[in-house]
Amino acid sequence: MHGCFHTQKVNESSLKQLNGYLESIQAGCPHLPPSLKFYIRENNVKQDNRSPVGFKSVQFTILSKDFLTVVEEILSSCDLPTCHLEKLRYTQPAKSAATPLRHWDESVVHDFFTRPGSHRNLRRSQIKKDIRLRSWLSNNMPKIEKRLKQSQKVRETNRTLETKLCGDYGVQSVDCDCELGCFIVKSCLQSFLRLCRQHPDMTYFLKGKTIMFSNNYSGVSADGQIVLSHEDVWQHWFMLISSLPRYEALVEHIPVLEKQLSALMSHVKVRRDCNVAVVMAVSYAKWLQRLIESLQLDGTEHFFSVGNLSKYRIVLQGENSTLRLSQTGQFLVPVSCPPSQLIHFIRRKLSDSHYLLQQYDSDYRVEREEMQRCQEVLELTALRKDHNVSMPQMISCCQRLSHQYLELSPVLMGARLRVTQFYSITQDGDVCIPWNWRM
DSSP states (O other), rough: OOHHHHHHHHHHHHHHHHHHHHHHHTOOOOOOEEEEEEEEEEESSOTTTTTTTTTEEEEEEBBOOOOHHHHHHHHHEEEEEEHHHHHHHHSSSSSSSBBBBBBSOOOHHHHHHHHHHHHHEEEHHHHHHHHOHHHHHHHHHHHHHHHHHHHHHHHHHHHHHHHHHHHHOHHHHOEEESOOHHHHHHHHHHHHHHHHHOGGGGGGTTTTTTTEEESSEEBTTOOOOOEEEEOOOHHHHHHHHHHHHHHHHHHHHHHHHHHHHHTTTTTOEOOTOOOOOOOHHHHHHHHHHHHHHHHHHHTHHHHHHHHOOOOOEEEEEESSSOOEEEETTTTTEEOOOOOHHHHHHHHHHHHHHHHHEEEEHHHHHHHHHHHHHHHHHHHEEEEOOTTSSSSSHHHHHHHHHTTTTTHHHHHHTTOOOEEESSEOOTTTOOOOEEEEEEO
């Protein structure tokens, strides 16, 4: 049973990726070529040790951006007949003939997706080339405009699907991980609406809830959001939603645990990690409970000698993280940290934390103002930043962009701008520029 469920999960995940890629081909802006894996049932085949019994694995990378050629590649890889495709091919216009993918440098693609620190490697390679914003925009605007135009149609479809989901089933709102492209989000919305139609009894649990499509795991967030991974099969989604009543009690208990932890640590403010897309309820509750029990067993009385800590903030993290003070003045505390070490560290870093918290509050206000001003003067559709861009870096970037509005506004008008560490164009047409760009 486990083997069958595993093959089904892998196959459905690959089908979702394939569906998104085929839709992007039809839209005229193909994604990066996906690597797909399928399990095929076959009776007389030499078993792969890593494949479930009764199945053989087929793995391949799509190497074409022609619709029929992609289908032919898949059928051929699975040892299925392709003769019926010839009739379809003869009816296609000549311009749809198979064309090798030339949009991506293979070495860059391989480096970006397979090597550790790949984002840093890409950024380092761009620095060596001394890329300037003016010339980069000039060279890439046709591609940006094309992708933005094609993705706009998909975004409009997504808004229609979201409205239907909220109107028909009482969902409060729909959100998604910022890393998910609009093509994948569209596939998720269609799959979820189909699931709702097939299992109407399940929709009772959706009323008043927020649905979030994620790039990671499915579950329920500490805020009560229903988190659905785009890689999961629909059975996973169904089982999760059917078990929501069990999660609701846990979500309601989390603020109680946070207050209990705060009381044990001289009323320090317990905050959730804002640098991750979502904090899952089950793991977060376990972290809170573990640290609470650790403090109750050893050393809670020592916190009272530190004084009232209500002006300070802690963020709980996994046991593999390290105890440190963030740039925003928050104490990042791994749940495995011994109480004595935690107390000593907090005492030693109180003055540093106080200074950084004051700086954070000031920078946060300035950053909001500069981002709003930059978006208005450049007439951007959207402006956001990656988590690895600090507030001082974002402030500096926005100020410099605003100062160059006479030259940049005609080029970036209507664009979706994302400030990160390197130049790139997303499949949705988002313009990614490094925070320290040079004109």
